[in-house]
Structure formats: structure tokens, C-alpha cells
Amino acid sequence: MIIGTASAGHGPASAVSVTYDEQDITPDIYDYGNPAVELTGFENYFSTTVTGCIWTDADGRLAILDKGDSMFIETEDPTSEFCVVFASDSNDGYACVSVDSTKVWSGNTHSEVGTGQSIDKQIIRTLKITGLEYSKHSIVIKNTNKHNHHVTIYKYGYDIPASTGTSQETEIPEFPTMALPVAAIIGLAFIFKKKEE
Numbered sequence: 522m523i524i525g526t527a528s529a530g531h532g533p534a535s536a537v538s539v540t541y542d543e544q545d546i547t548p549d550i551y552d553y554g555n556p557a558v559e560l561t562g563f564e565n566y567f568s569t570t571v572t573g574c575i576w577t578d579a580d581g582r583l584a585i586l587d588k589g590d591s592m593f594i595e596t597e598d599p600t601s602e603f604c605v606v607f608a609s610d611s612n613d614g615y616a617c618v619s620v621d622s623t624k625v626w627s628g629n630t631h632s633e634v635g636t637g638q639s640i641d642k643q644i645i646r647t648l649k650i651t652g653l654e655y656s657k658h659s660i661v662i663k664n665t666n667k668h669n670h671h672v673t674i675y676k677y678g679y680d681i682p683a684s685t686g687t688s689q690e691t692e693i694p695e696f697p698t699m700a701l702p703v704a705a706i707i708g709l710a711f712i713f714k715k716k717e718e
Contacts, residue, residue, distance in 0.1 A: 536652040539626045546647040548604045551678030554583030554592070563678065568595040573664075576671070580640040582608050584671040585664045592674060594660040602651045603660055606676040608643040610634040614670025618648060619661045625650055627665065630672055645675065655682075 550563045555577040573590025577583050585592055596603070605618060609632040617627040632644035664672045 537620075537625055537650065538652045540649045540651075541626070541628060542647050542649070543644065544647060545606060545645040545675075546604060546649065547606070547676060548678035549681045551604075551676050553581030553676055554674030555579075555581050566597050566678070568597065569593065578640075582640065582643075582673050582675050584612075584673040585662070586671050587669075588664055588666050591661050591663040594662070594677060596658050596660075596679070599656045600658065600679040601653045601655045601682065602649065602679050603653065603658060604650070604676075604678055604680075605648045605660075605662060605674060607646045607648065608640060608673045608675040609646060610636055610638055610643055610673075612636050612671050613673055614666040614668070615664075616672040617661075617663045617665045618650070619663070620650060620653060620658055622659070631670065640675070643673075643675075 550566050552561055552563055552567055552569070553559075556564065556569065557577065558579060558581045569592065571583070571585065571590070571592045574586040575583055575590075576586060583592070603620065607613070607616070607630045609630045611631065611633060613630045613632065615627065615629050615631075618625055626648060630646065634642060634644055660677070662672065662674060664670075666672075
């Protein structure tokens with residue numbers, strides 16, 4: 522179920538599209554909000570810092586606790602999209618997400634799940650940002666609550682781009698395609714050499 526969509530920016534940036542779905546969409550390349558949990562193998566794909574107070578759980582969650590506190594994520598490789606997977610209970614509230622210093626989304630991550638519940642009891646929502654310029658990006662997830670609510674990041678990352686056939690892919694010719702012209706050239710050279718003798 523889609524619970525929110527948005528577009529951001531002007532000019533070329535207006536191609537940016539945002540969806541906020543009530544489901545857990547794990548990107549191809551991702552890391553957990555809490556980097557101290559089980560390794561995903563993609564830890565070197567991101568540089569992440571957090572300002573302010575946090576809470577973490579062994580299941581991967583990291584909560585930004587106070588208004589104005591933020592998580593900063595930089596992609597080490599280029600991408601044209603980015604996902605943030607939120608885990609939500611009654612302690613959670615409003616968040617703002619910016620990409621390369623441009624706000625692309627703000628909304629409520631709150632749910633009516635009691636506090637202290639395991640990850641399988643949380644409401645999981647995925648914020649997917651697409652249409653970004655294919656480059657490295659800086660993402661900021663900010664707690665914008667007025668009343669001691671948190672913003673809980675479960676996972677973040679991006680999908681590997683699908684091949685469109687229009688990229689700069691290099692196709693290697695099959696052996697007969699190369700061998701026949703080369704054999705013809707060698708044969709012609711041999712014929713001309715015999716005629717000279």
C-alpha cells in the first residue's frame with residue numbers, strides 16, 4: 522500500500538520522485554541503521570555519522586532521539602536512487618530527508634505499536650527516492666519532532682541499476698566474426714606474395 526508520494530525540486534531536479542510504502546523493501550546494496558549488528562558485506566559502500574543522542578538494537582535499528590539530531594550518509598559509489606527503511610512504534614514521529622542539501626521528503630513515521638516490541642512487531646515503511654542524478658550523494662535524515670519522539674532507521678541503501686542496453690556496455694565479438702576477416706586478409710597477402718614471385 523502506497524501511503525505517500527512526492528516530487529521535489531525544479532528544473533532537472535524535478536525528475537526526483539519519492540514513494541513511502543508500508544513494507545520492508547531491502548535494497549540490493551544496504552547497511553543497517555545500527556552498524557554494530559551482523560555485517561551485510563556492503564559496509565564500505567557508505568560513510569555514516571550521527572549527531573546527537575541515539576538508541577540502538579541488536580536487530581539493526583538505530584533511533585535518532587532528539588529534535589534536530591541527524592544521521593548523515595554518503596554513498597561511496599554513484600547511484601540514481603536511495604532507500605531509507607524506517608521501523609516504527611508509538612515512540613516515533615516526524616522525519617525530514619534531504620539529498621545533496623535539497624529536502625526531498627518530510628513525514629510522520631509514527632505507528633500505534635507499543636514500545637519495546639521486536640522488529641517483527643514494528644510497522645516497517647520504505648522511503649524510496651528515484652530520479653536522482655547518477656553520482657555520489659549525501660543523505661541527511663533529521664528528527665523534526667517537537668515532543669520527544671524518535672526517528673528509527675532500520676536499513677538504508679540502493680538497488681543495482683538494471684541494464685538498459687543503451688549504456689556503454691562493450692560487446693566482445695564471437696570468434697568466427699573475428700577469425701574470418703583475419704583469415705581473408707592473410708589469404709590475400711599470401712596470393713599477392715605468390716604473384717610477385
